[in-house]
Amino acid sequence: MEADNNTKSHYTYQAVYRYLLDWIEASPSDVEQRLPSLRQLAQRLNVSVSSTKYAYSLLEDEGRVYARPRHGYFTRASKAPLHGECSPSLLDTVFSSARQPGMLALSSDAPAMLRSLEKPLLMIERELARQYPRSHAPLYQPFGEPELRGVLADRYTRSPQRYWHAEHVFIGSDLRSILELSLRALSLEGQVALVESPCSWAVLRQLLAARMTIVEVPLRADGRFDLEQFRQLLHAQPVRLAVLSSATNVPQGGLMPAEDKQQICRWLAEQDVWLFENDGYGEFCFEASPARYRDFADPDRLLVFSTLDKVIGSEAPYGYLLCRRHIAQLQQLFLERAFRLSPIRQKAIARLYASRRVDQHVQLLRAMLHERMQHMHGLLQLHGQGYLRWGAPQGGASLWLEATRPVEMRRVFQRLLSQRIVIAPGEIFSQQGLWRSHLRLCYTLDWSKDIPQALQRLVKAIQDEAQTP
Structure with a gap:
């Protein structure tokens, strides 16, 4: 008792x-x-x-x-809030509005909302709690529980050349802390970072907090870079870091061909540029065995980062990274930060992976995401009235939409707030204020709500804004 x-x-x-x-x-x-x-x-x-x-x-x-x-x-106030064309008030308003009671957030990209592993996770945790009473619980591990670190290392190992050990894995409280410590350990703060655009707003905010100069490479509608533009930017700017999505691009949902990724990795290696591979949605590509940057990258200039909540749910909010270099610097910073993460919960997560429960869950969740994507696609075709265009995403949890007429999507966002509907304007995914006529529309939302009516109101707001002088 x-x-x-x-x-x-x-x-x-x-x-x-x-x-x-x-x-x-x-x-x-x-x-x-x-x-x-x-x-x-x-x-x-x-x-x-x-x-x-x-x-x-x-x-x-x-x-x-x-x-x-x-x-x-x-x-604590942010030392370096998001600035430039995308004002901090827009991003903060989007984020806070989506969390207010009674709001319908069409921008909530949480795959585990459709299906989570929280119940089995808590069941395993209760069993472990009986085995490890609180008075005899193991001490907090500064780099994460060895059992979970080992499981993640095995999961990412693909060959004798592309391998990871538990000592290469570090677990922190969330994505922000993982990125912060990574940039500091690799002495990248204040340097130049190249990112795909549109880019995760969370990544952009952390790069800016590290006082980094951001160079954006726009993605085409087919999910590919203009490779010549990419190469020229690498030579024109003193880039030290590139942050790229592992499989499908987030939030666009495009899938870059393997030959493009291989060429990009070759150029990054020639310029001695660190590659930070964002694997947050790596499990949710609709294509079997997609090529990933880490398949071609220089392993000594590669850092992979992700979070556990996208797959498992909010009960697993931890972030993690894999890196084979600068282990001593990472260990020192993690020791100083002294994350006090539940050891039993980490063990429970490790058991979910070891039992292959996560693999079965991901397979089902991926199918659900694809089904909801197709359903949303059908609703947009029915209610879009020619005001929106989009491509079919190859993975992830969102559609990347563009207004077919000139319109400021932030003004559409403001119109919808009064109707208790929240969208994510495209410019929050760019530090340079790109994608003003775009928005991210997620299909991992509360489907018990009247989504068709919400889409009709979205289109009506776009129509009204397009007609405003």
Whole structure:
């Protein structure tokens, strides 16, 4: 009974942690925000003060909040908010609006919303909690639980040349912290980064936080680069880092041919450029065994990063990276950050992978994504009225739409907010303000809502904006 009580307490502080994390991410990032006191939060969530205190201590360790004596806890303002053509207010408004109660977010790219592994994960965790009572639980591992690191290393190993060991894998609290420590360990802060465009807004924000100069290479409608433009940019700019999607491009959903990826990797190796492969949606390509950049990249200039929540669900929010170089620098930074991640939960995740439960789940989830994509495609054909065009994505969880008439999609976004509908304007996926007439439309949304009506309102807002002088 004592072990069960400890387990319940263990889950409680994690729930409080996730509540606070959502609250922080939904708040403006460029100003400090005062957080509820320990007692206020305990009363609000009906939990113990010790649970709220522990959740705050985790966030403090991660650098997300800090305490002022006799004043309470505050969020930390971003040192380098997103700037340029895409204003910070637009991205923050999109993000916070999507999290407000009663909003229909047509921009929520969470594949696990359709099907998650959270129930089996928690079942395994409860079994492990009985085996490892809280008083005898293993100490927190600074680089992640060895069992999970080993499973991930095996999962990414493909050949005697393309291999990974557990010591090459590092696990952190989320994507942001993983990227932050990676850039610092490889001495890439303040350097020039080349990215595909459109690019994940989360990646863009972290690159800017690291004071990096961003060079965008636009993707064509077929999901390919203009290779000559790519080559010229590599020679014209002192690029030290390239961030590219592993399989399908995110959020566009295009699939680059293997020969293009091979050529790009050859050029990156010639220029001694680090390749950061974004594998966040690597499991969700509709084509069997797609070519990935890591199949051709210089393994000594390759870092692969991803998160676990896209596949498993929100109960597995951790980020991870694989890198065969600069191990000592990564270890030092992870030791200093001292992530206090649940060892039992990491073990439970490792068991899901080892039992091949994740493989079965991904296969079913990928089929669901493809089915929902086709359904959304049909709805758009029915209700689009010629105001939108798009290509069929080769994977991922979203459609990349373009207005067929000149229109500022941020103004369409503002029109829809009053109707409690949230879209993601294309310009938040560009630091240079590209893709103003585009938007990302996800099909991992709440399908219990009236989606056809929401699409009709989207098209009507585009039509009204196009007719506005």
